[in-house]
Amino acid sequence: MRKQSKWKLQVLAIATSGALLFTGPSALANSLDDLKGQQREIQQKKNSINSNIKETEGKINQNESKIDQIMAQIQALDTEILATEKNISNVLNEIKKTTDEIETLKASIVELERKIEERDKLLKERIRAVQVSGGSVSYLDVLLGANSFVDFIDRFSAVNTLMEADRTILKEQADDKKQLEEERASLEKKLAEQEESKNKLVNLKSSLDKQKASKGTLVDQLEAEQAKLLEQKKGFETEYDEVLNIDADLQNKIVAEQKRLAEVARKAAEEKKRKAAEERKRQQSASGSSVAIPEVSSGAWTKPANGTFTSGYGYRMHPIYGKGKMHYGVDFANSTGTPVVSAADGVVSYASPLSTYGNVIMVTHSIDGQTFTSLYAHLSKINVSVGQVVSKGDKIGAIGTTGNSTGPHLHFEIHVGNWEGMTANSVNPLRYISI
Template sequence: MTKVNWKKGVRVFTASAAILLCMQMPQANANDLSELKNEKQQVENKNNELNATIQQKESELLNNVEAQQKAIEQIQALTVKMADNNKKLDKLTQDIEQKNNEIAALEASIKELIRKIEERDALLQERARAIQASGSMNYLDVLLGASSFTDFIDRFSAVNTLIDADRQIMLDQEKDKKRLEDERKQLEEVKQQLEAQKAEAEKLRETLLAQKAEKDRRIAELEAAEKQLKQEKSALEVEHEENVQLTAEIEQKIIAEQERIAEIARQQAEKKAAEAQAQAAQQQQTKSSSTSNVPAATGPVPQVSAGAWTRPTTGTITSQHGLRNLGGSNEYHYGLDIGNAAGTPVVAAADGVVSHAAPLGGYGNLVMISHVIDGEVFTTVYAHLNGFNVSQGQTVSKGQQIGIMGSTGRSTGPHLHFEIHTGPWQGQQVNNINPMYYIPF
């Protein structure tokens, strides 16, 4: 081998090794980034589960407090009923006591009445014995035996008096006996009514006491359950806080990995000495990393603009960057939506390195590319893709097709959601800028 050929071979080998090194380093970093994102997704899933469980415990606590409040209100109502019933019992007791006093007074009156009846009975018996001893009394003989008219009048008056007295005694006797029977019956009825009312009030009192005891037991159970729920919720909140800290740690690792890939992109942007060889290697890598299951593109790729940036796809801008109204509620839109038919080609907006090529939440199928332009790092985001033909760590050129338009993730129709961030991607809201500042649409 001649000296010239040997030197040429060394240069080719050195250039090839440099190209392979640039190709492999991003791939290794991209794999680490993918693992970190998977780990973050797992932690976020755990976080969501903890949030859901905490919300469930909060709901159970609210239900428990409502049940306690309801039980307390029922106890208060029972307490009012018991107070009213106790007043009723006190009133009935007083009424019964009053009736007992009236009965005692009436019994004294009855005793006096009985005495009078007994006296009349004795008088009537005495008159009966007198009539029996003297034989039958003939008032006509008494009248005819008068010695004069004056004596006749006197005898007539005496006979009428005797007759009226006997009749009155018998009437009074009959009346007092009936009154005695009526008063006894009335007192008995009143006493029975009062006793029945008292028994009913006593029964109600026992029922209310039983209901209150049951409510007291229920409140004790609810208070114990509330204590348990608070302990469980507190433990979940501690776990959630630890999980949030873990998520923050993973996010910092992701940010660091993004920065590392961005630095690699910066180094690659500064090392374009062997452009022809790198282009050949890039085409070979693109060919080997393309996915075979991506649907064919429909329509032409957009015309590549002059300068560092170019339009990522063709179509109409359907939603601007900034605040927008969706279904009556406002939300901030962190990119541009470009609508067109599903399958419309999507290209890289600038030279760079693919830092993400996989589904990601509401973004659906997502490609992120890190760029270094005039020494400044940028990240572009291409969301809702129907498919993509690049992989993490792959170097792409401005205007190179990276996927096709679709409607995956949180989407209402085929369109490209396109974002630009200054610096490495650190979440949708961080360092987000309006793409129209850099790209002519």
Template sequence: MKRFYLVLTFVMLSLFISSNSVFAESKSELNEKINGLEEEKSQIDEEANGIKSKVNETDEKIAENQGEQKETKNEIEEIDSDLESTQAQLKAKQDEIATTNNKIAETEDEISKTESEIEKLKEEIEELKEEIKQLEEKIAAREELLKNRLRAIQQNGGNTSYLEVILGAQSFGDFINRATAVTKIMDSDKKIMEEQQSDKEKLEESKLTVEANKKEVEEKQVALEENKEELEGTKASLVAQQQELNQIKSTLDQQKSNKQSLMAELETEEEELHEIKLSAQEEQQLLNAQAANIQKAIAQAEKEKQKIDQLAKQEAQKSQEQGSSSSSQTSASNGGNRDFIKPTTGRVTSHFNPNRLHPIYNVVRPHNGTDFGWRASGASNIKASASGVVSYAGWMGGYGNTIMITHSINGKTYATLYAHLSSIHVSSSQSVSQGQQIGVMGSTGSSTARHLHFEIHAGGYKNPVNPMNYLN
């Protein structure tokens, strides 16, 4: 139900209670009015129950939302834990890859050194081959010499001996010469044989050395190549594991981002649900106030019925005079100043703005009134902007301590609202005069500093207009 209807009905009821016009109504009219009021109260009670159900339903949604937030928060914490573990594994893999890269670099250095050694060995092998060739040539030459000597011995019949050569000397000097010559020949033959044997041994040793060195270098090269290949395989495996961990991390980051977005949506939804709940509670408060006023109106009407019964026993003329007096009182009660005055002497700190950025929630929301700031020189007292009836006095969500007054000016209904008060000096259903103090400026509800938020609604609540266009 629109609040305009609530406030308008409330005004009419309040005027009914404060008026003495009922004295002029008949008993049947009062019965009809009582029945109508009871029917309206029943409707309001039904609507209030509906709003209560809405509040309960909103509470359930808030509890469900908070449960989802808790679950989402736990999921984010789990993802954070997985991320931390994945980060640690990634660090370990990166360290392993770095170590493997170092080993590969060392192996490549060893391979490079080995290749240099191989080149050097090749040069040495070539030198050895040349040496072997020379040895083989020497050995072949000696063998040819030895063959010639053997051939010469065979041609001489093999009877010549070094002893005969010595004994054939003609003189002692010849003997000495012959002995020396034989000795040289024997030494030469011995040396040739020894050199031949030494060169053969050296040749075999060189060949073995060449083969051994060649085999050692080749084996070392094969081992290094195998080691390098193994390290490359290890590195490839580690890189694949790192890529897998990076993919896991990317997935976890995305999941965390999604959960954080969901959390933000849930928090926004919770704020909206709280606002819906506050709005419903405010409407319920207005309905309860209206129902209470209807009940007062019914009680007042019942009293008036009793008065009519008493008046019926009196003279018709006296009853007529009382009705005339009542009519004049009613007329007086509906009078009053039709203009609005400033509710406080504070300066304007924020104007009426349908698209203002909210200073607390940081979202664009309509600012349906004018804010007056506090100052030490008496700006804390809040006055009724026009004469009327208090339709609401109490706490109202983000407005904090709030007073709402309904006014009937030039046949049109208005509502004024005074929010963020530190204290309230009036109560619901109370009639107030223009300029009467109704409260004290404060900073209750959603407020950043002490000030008065003042609204004027033309035609009833929920029809905000710029207050500055209506104030004297």
């Protein structure tokens, strides 16, 4: 999947380069939007890859935590195995010691068995002696056969000695046999217990070894998965770097395209200005006057018409009514038909006769966030319509003498804001235009 994604990115890069290298002028008009669209796609791809990287990092951290836990368990098992091996060694030493004791006991048993055998022979000889004497001799007969009291005492002493010897022999024989059985039983029991303990410890160690092997296998699996995740993360990071390179390349192309469009706009403005100048010259040539269309000045405003400045803004003696009256604009006298141009960029908001103004055009302007309205009166012609967008210096009408006028001239007003009558918001136009 990563290879397919990488292939798509490479195709996108090639397509982007191709769009800039081989498109014609008509296609270039949309190239900036296309580049920005591609940049948005690249950003989405970057976000997706970054999300994959974070998800993989999370899995790596989880795996690392599992490995640490299992390694801790393995270390605990190692400690337990070492303790068990030590216990097994101790038990084996005890078994060896017990085995040595048994070997020693066997030697003692051999000696004891020899003594028992000798006593058995002695007892058998005593029995045989009794049998030889007829079998009727008893200790009482021996005593009664005494010839005198002294002989009786001697015989009694001898009988006692014999009887004591017999008792001693019998007791020793019984004690030795009992001791033999007890020691043999004790050692055999001890040896059996030690063997059982050894078997338990051996089984415990076997179980621990199996657990350790199982844990080791799990660690191997986790480490293999960890290596796979790290490789996957590395792949995502490589892909992210590739996307970054493409994104940077797109950014450079967007910057270049914006510069190109700015240059196109600049050239278009120059071409427009050149054509306007040619049109003014043409009109000047057609009218036979060298001052037909005013030269467009720099800045936001320009002079609306060529001609003689005949009246300024303020109180004056009215030429018709013959008394002092406020003049809310400025007048430029020239021949009928002399071109009138828009004093600034704007939108035509009125184009029709208006009371004593005669034929009137009003243009609404937005300059540096401020709204202005310019008014052009007494026109002989209206060449624009309401809603039409006009640029500074565009011809909109012609000087005339319509309305209350004593001769062909342009009456020009500027109002701050919208036009709400002659007296509202009017300002001296010479603040903005030159004569």
